[in-house]
Amino acid sequence: MLKRLVTIAVLILLAGYAASFLASQDGKTVIQWLGYRVEVQTSLLVTVMAAIIFLVVMMDRLLSFLAGLPGRLSGRIRNRRQEEGQQALALGLVAAAVGDQHEAAKNARRARRLTGGNTLTGLLDAQVATLRGDTEAASRFFGQLTDNRATAWLGHAGTMRLRAEAGDDEAALEAGRAAFATRRNEPGLARALFALEARHGNWREAITALEEAKRHRQSGANSKEAMRETDIALAVLHYQLARSLMERGETTGKDEGIILSSLENALKHHPGLTPAALEAADIHMQRGKKRKAVSLLEKAFLDTPHPDLAARLMDCWGGEDAASLARLMRLSDRGGNRLEAISACATIALKLMLWGEARRLAELVSTAERDAVLWSVLAEVGRNAPEDAAADDWPDPRYCLEEAARAPRSAAWTCRQCGATTAEWGPHCPSCEAFAALDWRMAKNTLPVAPADDTATPLPNQPD
Structure with a gap:
């Protein structure tokens, strides 16, 4: 604004200076035309001509302004309608996101009336139809989105969700793959497709x-916990791919290479995946690569001190049982799962009938922290006390079994999602069907069922 005022002031000054200059000049201009003679001062003539030119220019600007006025008015009205339409669209999408069906439908109608309809209003209509449970209308709207290249992936993704909710997994997979083919860099879509592929055992596609x-x-x-869960899921997928090849029965040399590669990829993502470590160790032992088998078993045991890993490690080490058990305990000291590791080692010692070592290991854990396995180990040790031993020097089996009934449940495959436990590992939680959610750990706030009498209770996860 200030710049324009300065410019006008300068122009006025220049015009005044020019008029003053012309008025101070002598001279006349004579015009003869059709017998008429007109004599006028040159300064006046120049001033009049300048005024006429100015008036002509102003008149042209005025006429141009008046001619363009209807267009500008209609443009402003159109822009205002578009702004109001976009606002209604945004409100409708927010309402759809929070599940407000009435508000979403009202804003969808308003947005379509103001904007005349576009891809975003089509998306909102699809969301409203989904909220209403009108799957036919929602499918139609999502289908319309697939006609536009820019929104095709949204249409396919919406169709995938509708078909999955309806239980039509084949159609959901087809739509999901179509969406993924056009929009591979959308993490939410990729994760939804991964879940569908994993549910159907399409391990390569899920990976x-x-x-x-x-x-x-x-x-x-990209938090540490989220990255860990993703790596665990990838590990389980690679392991399941290896299992699918092994379950064919006869495998070719190429298949064996793929199996071992898949198992190693699984352990690269999650070194503590127990079934993958056991399978890979067996393959390496069959090929005479004992050091390789021992290395991956040790890494797996440090991450997940499962009794099966402990037993397989001792088999691979060979030698005297007591020496192997001592080596296993030294390895346990390097890991971060002390209670689970001690429980596994005590179980091994009990199986080897090393009563004194089993007792020593169980008593490394305070009475408040002992789980049902360790109390059961002490009960079995007490039953096998030497006949000539003093009763006070050995654990009382009845007391230990009573404590085992009250103690926290021992380590088991526990679901990170629902907390359910299971004795056998699997790719899905048997309770909530969550994929790659089973961890070997102590279950929280769960107690074992008390035994009916004082007979020996079987040790959970004790190797056969």
Whole structure:
């Protein structure tokens, strides 16, 4: 504004200076035309001509302004409608996100009336139809989105969700793959497709989808815990791929290479995946690579001190049982799962009938921290006390069994999602069907069922 005022002031000064200059000049201009003679001062003539030119220019500007006025008015009205339409669209999408069906439908109608309809209003209509439970209308709207290249992936993704909710997994997979083919860098879509592929045992396709989700993870989704869960899921996928090849029966040399590669990929993502470590160790032992087998078993035991890993390690080490058990205990001291490791070692000692070592290991844990396995170990040690031993020097079996009934449950495969426990590992939780959610750890706030009498209770997870 100030710049324009300065410019006008300068122009006025220049015009005044020019008029003053012309008025001070002598001279006349004579015009003869059709017998008429007009004599006028040159300064006046120049001033009049300048005024006429100014008036002509102003008149032209005025006429141009008046001619363009209807267009500008209609443009402002159109822009205002678009702004109001976009506002209604945004409110409708927010309402759909929070599940407010009435508000979403009202804003969808308003947005369509103001904007004339576009891809975003089509998306909002699809969301409203989904909230209403009108799957036919929602499918139609999502289908319309697939006609536009820019929104095709949204249409396919919406169709995938609708079909999955309806239980039509084949159609959901088809739509999900179509969406993934056009939008591989969308982590939410990739994770949804991974879940579908894993549910149907399409391990290769699930690995591809989850790796893309990991590569294009959203900001804030790269926390240590989230990355760990993704790596565990990838490990389980690679292990399941290896299992699917092993279950064919006869395998070729190429298949064996793929199996071992898949197992090693699984352990690369999660060294403590017990079944993968056991399978890979067996293959290496069959090929005469004992050092390789021992190395991966040790890494697995440090991460997940499962009794099966402990037993397999002792088999691979060979030698005297007591020496192997001592070696296993030294390895346990390097890990961070002290209670689970001691429980595994005590179970091994009990199986080897090393009563004194089993007792020593169980008593390394305070009475308040002992789980049902350790109390059961002490009960079995007490039953096998030497006949000539003093009763006070050995654990009382009845007392230990009573404590085992009250003690926290021993380590088991525990679901991170629902907390359910199971004795056998699997890719899905048997309770909530969560994929790759089973960890070998102590279950929280769970107690074993008390035994009916004082007979020996079987030791959980004790090797056969």
